[in-house]
Amino acid sequence: MGKKKSVVLMVLLTILIVAMSVITLIPFPVSGTQSFNPTVLQYDLGADLGGGYYVYYYPEGVKTETEYEADKPTDEIEAEKYAADYVKNGSLYLSKESKYNLVNNKTGEVDDAFQAQFAKAAQVIADRFEARGYSDYRVAVVDDYALRIELPASDATVNETLSTYHYTGKVTLTKGTSAAATELTELQEDGAKITDYISGFTVANNYKWSYLKINLTQAGKDLMQGLKNELATADSASSSSTALYLQIGDAKLTGIYQDNITDNDIRVMFVESNAQLVKTYEVLLNSALHNSFEFDFEVGQVCTFEAVYGENVLTLLYIALGVAMLAIIVLAIVLMGGYGVTGAYASMTYLVVVATFFAFITGNAAFEITLGSVLIFLVGFVLMNVLQYHIYHAIKTEFSLGKTVESSVKGGYKKTLWGIVDIYAVALLGALSLLIGAAGLSTLAWQAVICIVTAALCNLLWARAINYMLLSASKNKYKYFRFVREDDDDE
Amino acid sequence: MNKILSKTVNKETLMSIVMATLLVLSIVLTAIFGVSYAATLRNANTLTVTVNQSFYNKRLDDVKSVCDAEFNKQGLTVEYSEESLVGADGEVIYYFASGADVKAKVETAKGKLAEMFAAKTDETNGEWKEDLAEISVSAAQEDMQVQMPVWYALRALIAVVVFAALAFAYAAIRHGLISGITTGVSALCGAFLSAAVVLLTRMPITNSALYIFGISAIATSVFAMLTMNKLRAKKDEQTTADLVVESTAVKEICTFSVVFGVALILVGAVATWSTRWFAIAALVSLVVTVFVGLIYVPALYWLLKKRSDKKAFDNAQYGKQRAEKQERKAAKKAAETVVVEEQQTDEE
Numbered sequence: 001m002g003k004k005k006s007v008v009l010m011v012l013l014t015i016l017i018v019a020m021s022v023i024t025l026i027p028f029p030v031s032g033t034q035s036f037n038p039t040v041l042q043y044d045l046g047a048d049l050g051g052g053y054y055v056y057y058y059p060e061g062v063k064t065e066t067e068y069e070a071d072k073p074t075d076e077i078e079a080e081k082y083a084a085d086y087v088k089n090g091s092l093y094l095s096k097e098s099k100y101n102l103v104n105n106k107t108g109e110v111d112d113a114f115q116a117q118f119a120k121a122a123q124v125i126a127d128r129f130e131a132r133g134y135s136d137y138r139v140a141v142v143d144d145y146a147l148r149i150e151l152p153a154s155d156a157t158v159n160e161t162l163s164t165y166h167y168t169g170k171v172t173l174t175k176g177t178s179a180a181a182t183e184l185t186e187l188q189e190d191g192a193k194i195t196d197y198i199s200g201f202t203v204a205n206n207y208k209w210s211y212l213k214i215n216l217t218q219a220g221k222d223l224m225q226g227l228k229n230e231l232a233t234a235d236s237a238s239s240s241s242t243a244l245y246l247q248i249g250d251a252k253l254t255g256i257y258q259d260n261i262t263d264n265d266i267r268v269m270f271v272e273s274n275a276q277l278v279k280t281y282e283v284l285l286n287s288a289l290h291n292s293f294e295f296d297f298e299v300g301q302v303c304t305f306e307a308v309y310g311e312n313v314l315t316l317l318y319i320a321l322g323v324a325m326l327a328i329i330v331l332a333i334v335l336m337g338g339y340g341v342t343g344a345y346a347s348m349t350y351l352v353v354v355a356t357f358f359a360f361i362t363g364n365a366a367f368e369i370t371l372g373s374v375l376i377f378l379v380g381f382v383l384m385n386v387l388q389y390h391i392y393h394a395i396k397t398e399f400s401l402g403k404t405v406e407s408s409v410k411g412g413y414k415k416t417l418w419g420i421v422d423i424y425a426v427a428l429l430g431a432l433s434l435l436i437g438a439a440g441l442s443t444l445a446w447q448a449v450i451c452i453v454t455a456a457l458c459n460l461l462w463a464r465a466i467n468y469m470l471l472s473a474s475k476n477k478y479k480y481f482r483f484v485r486e487d488d489d490d491e
Numbered sequence: 492m493n494k495i496l497s498k499t500v501n502k503e504t505l506m507s508i509v510m511a512t513l514l515v516l517s518i519v520l521t522a523i524f525g526v527s528y529a530a531t532l533r534n535a536n537t538l539t540v541t542v543n544q545s546f547y548n549k550r551l552d553d554v555k556s557v558c559d560a561e562f563n564k565q566g567l568t569v570e571y572s573e574e575s576l577v578g579a580d581g582e583v584i585y586y587f588a589s590g591a592d593v594k595a596k597v598e599t600a601k602g603k604l605a606e607m608f609a610a611k612t613d614e615t616n617g618e619w620k621e622d623l624a625e626i627s628v629s630a631a632q633e634d635m636q637v638q639m640p641v642w643y644a645l646r647a648l649i650a651v652v653v654f655a656a657l658a659f660a661y662a663a664i665r666h667g668l669i670s671g672i673t674t675g676v677s678a679l680c681g682a683f684l685s686a687a688v689v690l691l692t693r694m695p696i697t698n699s700a701l702y703i704f705g706i707s708a709i710a711t712s713v714f715a716m717l718t719m720n721k722l723r724a725k726k727d728e729q730t731t732a733d734l735v736v737e738s739t740a741v742k743e744i745c746t747f748s749v750v751f752g753v754a755l756i757l758v759g760a761v762a763t764w765s766t767r768w769f770a771i772a773a774l775v776s777l778v779v780t781v782f783v784g785l786i787y788v789p790a791l792y793w794l795l796k797k798r799s800d801k802k803a804f805d806n807a808q809y810g811k812q813r814a815e816k817q818e819r820k821a822a823k824k825a826a827e828t829v830v831v832e833e834q835q836t837d838e839e
Contacts, residue, residue, distance in 0.1 A: 047531075048697070048699065048769075054573075054575070064629065065627075065629040066541055066627050066629060069627060090630070090631050090632055091539075091629040091630060091631040092631075122636055123636070125636075126636040126637050129637075130637055130640050135698060135699075136697070136698060136699075138531065138532070138635070139635070139636040139637055140534075140535075140633040140634060140635050140636060141633070141634045141636055142631050142632070142633050143631045143632055144634075147636070148633060301577050301578060302577070303575040303577040303582075304575055304577070305573040305574065305575050306573070306574060317758065320757045320758040320760075321754075321758065323757055324753070324754035324757045324758065327753070327754075327757075328750055328754070331750075370699060370702070371699050371702070371769045372699050372702030372703075372706075374758070375702060375703065375706055375773055376702075376706060378751065378754055378755075379706060379709075379710065379751070382747055382750050382751045382754065383713070383747065385750070386743055386746050386747045386750065387743075389743075389746060390743055393742070418720075419716075419717070419720035422661075422662075422665060422716050422719075422720055423713050423716050423717065423720075425661060426658050426661060426662070426674070426709075426712050426713060426716050427709055427712075427713055429654060429657040429658060429661060430654045430658070430678070430705075430708060430709030430712065431709065433650050433651070433653045433654035433657060434650050434654070434705050435650075436646055436649055436650040436653060437643075437646050437647045437650045437701065437705065438640075438642060438643045438646045438647075439643060439698070440698055440699070440701075440702070441643070441646070441647055441650070441701050441702060441705060444702050444705070445650075445705075448706075448709070
C-alpha cells in the first residue's frame with residue numbers, strides 16, 4: 001500500500017476510533033439540563049455495582065414498630081389497652097384479634113399453626129425468587145414473621161415481581177366480566193383440581209415477543225374448545241365482555257379471550273410482553289399450581305437502595321480499569337515501539353466493541369453487568385495484548401535469522417497463526433460451556449463469548465490490518481519494530 | 492524459571508497429592524463450618540433509622556454521624572448499610588453481625604439513639620427543632636431464607652466438567668492424546684484448586700465467586716495450550732524433560748499473570764470493600780492458575796509422555812522378543828527336521 005494512502009486511512013481510522021471512544025466513555029452536556037449518556041453509563045447493573053430494590057412482606061395483622069408507635073394513643077389508659085392488643089416480637093407487633101389467628105389467646109403466645117403456615121409461605125416465596133434465576137438476590141425472614149426481599153437494579157420487571165410473588169391460594173379459572181366472574185363449574189365439582197386441566201406454564205417466543213403458554217391436559221383441551229365460542233375476541237374486549245380469567249386466589253392475573261385459545265394450549269401476551277415479564281409469571285404460576293395454600297401478605301412500598309458498598313463503586317471501578325488499561329497500552333508501546341501502537345488501536349477497538357455489545361445486547365433477558373463481567377473483560381483485554389506481544393516476539397525471532405522486515409512480519413504471523421487460533425478456540429469452548437451455568441454465570445458466558453470473539457478478531461485480523469497500514473506509512477521500518485540492524489551494530 | 496521447572500517437572504505425583512489434599516481439606520472444612528459468605532448473604536442484626544423526607548434531604552449526614560458515634564461507643568461494627576428514600580420517608584438500614592451479644596448491643600444502641608433523636612427533635616429545646624425532623628429507630632434480626640442456591644454451584648460444576656471434556660477433545664485432535672489429557676486435566680485443576688484455596692482461606696464470598704472459578708478453568712487451559720503449541724513445534728525432536736521445560740510458555744504465562752495481577756491490585760486498591768474481596772479472590776485464583784499452567788502442566792505432560800513412551804518401548808521390546816522367540820522356534824524345528832531326515836537316510 002502506498003505511503004499517502006496509508007496515512008489517509010490511518011487518519012480516518014484514528015478519527016473514527018476516537019469518536020467511538022468518546023461516545024462510549026465520556027458524558028458531556030448537550031444543552032441546558034440535558035447531557036449525553038455514554039455507553040458505559042447505560043448498563044443493566046447487578047446489585048453489587050448498581051444497587052437494587054427491596055420490599056417487605058408482612059402477614060395481615062402484623063405491624064412494624066414505626067406503625068405501632070404512630071398508631072399508639074396518647075392517653076395513658078388507652079395506650080395500655082392498645083398495648084394489650086398486641087404481642088411484641090423483636091420489631092414486629094402481632095395483633096391478638098381473632099380474625100387474624102396470629103396469637104393463641106389462651107397462652108398469649110404466637111399460634112403454632114400460624115408459625116407453621118408462615119414458615120411454609122416463606123419457603124415457597126423464597127423458592128420463587130430462586131427459580132426466577134437472579135444473579136444476586138436476598139430473601140430474609142425479619143424477626144421471625146416478616147419477609148424482606150432484595151432484587152438487583154437490572155430487573156426491569158421488579159414492580160410486577162415484588163407485587164405478585166407473595167400471592168398464595170390456588171390457581172383457578174373464572175368466567176364472566178371483569179367485575180363479576182365466577183369459578184368454572186367444572187372446577188367446583190367435588191375432587192376437581194386445576195391440574196386436571198392445566199399441566200403447567202411455559203415461556204414461548206414469537207419473533208421478538210414472548211408469551212405465556214398455558215399447557216393443557218386432554219380434559220383441559222376439551223374444556224377450552226367447549227368454552228371458546230362463549231368468549232369475546234381480544235379486539236372486541238370491554239368491561240362487559242365475557243372472558244376467562246386466570247387467577248391465584250382472588251387476584252386476577254390476566255384475561256383469556258377466544259383468540260388466545262388454540263387446539264392444544266392457551267397463549268397469553270401481556271402489555272410489553274418481553275421475556276423477563278413472561279418468565280416472572282411463568283415461575284409464579286408454576287409455583288402456585290403445585291403449592292396451593294392460603295396465607296395473606298401485605299406488601300410494603302418498593303424502595304431502592306444504592307450499590308451495597310457505596311454509590312461511587314462504579315465510578316471508582318471505571319477509574320481503576322482505565323488506569324490499568326492505559327498502563328498496559330503504554331507498556332506495549334514502550335516494549336514494542338510502533339507495533340505497540342498497533343496494539344493500542346486494537347485495544348481501543350476491543351473496548352468500544354465490547355462496551356457497546358454489553359450495553360445493547362438485551363435479547364430476552366437482562367444482560368446484567370456484574371463484577372464477573374469486569375473480570376472477563378479484563379481477561380480478554382490482557383490476553384489480546386499478551387498475544388500481540390507473542391506475535392511481536394515471533395517477528396523479532398524471524399528478523400534475527402537475517403530476514404527482511406516484511407518477510408519477518410509474514411513469517412511471524414504465519415508461525416503464530418494456528419497457535420493463536422488454538423488458544424481462542426479453547427477459550428471459546430470454555431465460554432460456551434459456561435452457558436450450562438445458572439443465572440449470572442449463564443449471562444457471564446455470553447459476555448465471555450463477546451470478549452473472546454472480539455479479542456480473536458482484533459488479534460488475527462484487525463491488528464494485522466492496522467500494522468500493515470502503519471508499517472506502510474512509517475519512515476523507518478526497523479525503528480518501527482525497534483529492531484537493530486546488524487550494520488547498525490557494526491557502526 | 493527454567494531451573495525451577497527442571498526440578499518440578501519430575502514431581503507430578505507429589506503435586507497431585509498436595510492438590511488432592513487441599514481439595515479434600517476444603518471439602519471437609521466447608522462441610523463442618525459451612526461456606527464463609529459475604530455480609531450480604533449472612534444472617535444479621537439490623538438497626539433502621541426512619542427519617543422524614545425533608546430532613547433526610549437536608550441533614551442525613553448529621554443523623555449518620557450521631558449513629559456512627561453511638562455504634563463506636565457500643566463497640567458495634569457496621570458490616571454495610573443501605574439508604575433509601577421513598578415517598579414521605581427515608582431510611583438508613585445498618586447491618587451488623589448476627590448473634591445474641593451483638594443483638595443486645597444493637598438494642599442498647601437503639602434505645603440510646605431513640606433518646607438522642609427525641610432530644611434533638613424536641614419542639615422546645617431540640618437542636619434540630621427548626622428543621623421539623625421526625626426520626627424513629629427500630630432494631631430487628633434478619634435470617635437468610637436462602638444463601639447460594641445449591642443448583643447454582645452444581646450447574647457451575649457441570650459446566651467446568653463439560654468444558655474439560657471439550658478441551659480434551661480439541662487438544663487431542665490438534666496435538667495428540669497426551670496433550671488432550673493434559674489440557675482437560677488442567678482445566679479441572681484450575682477450577683477446583685481455585686475453589687479449594689478460596690474456601691480454605693475462608694474468604695467472604697458471594698455468587699460472583701462462581702464466575703472466578705469458571706474463568707480460572709478457561710485461563711488454565713489457555714496456558715496449557717500455549718505450552719502444547721510449543722511442544723507441537725518441536726514434535727520432530729525426541730521428547731525429554733529438558734525439552735518439555737524449554738517448551739513451557741513461561742514468558743507468555745508470566746506476562747499475562749503479572750499484567751493481570753497488577754490490574755487486579757489496582758481495582759482492589761481503588762475500589763470499595765466488596766470489590767476488594769472479589770479482587771483478592773480473583774488474585775488468589777490467578778496464583779493458582781499460574782501454578783497449574785506453569786508448573787503442574789509440564790510435569791503432568793512429562794509423566795504421561797514418559798509412561799506412553801515406556802509402554803511403546805515395552806510393546807516394541809515384547810514384539811522384538813516375540814519375533815526372536817518365533818525365529819528360535821522355527822530354527823529349532825528346522826534343525827530337528829534336518830536331524831530326523833539324516834537319521835532316516837542313515838537307516839536306509
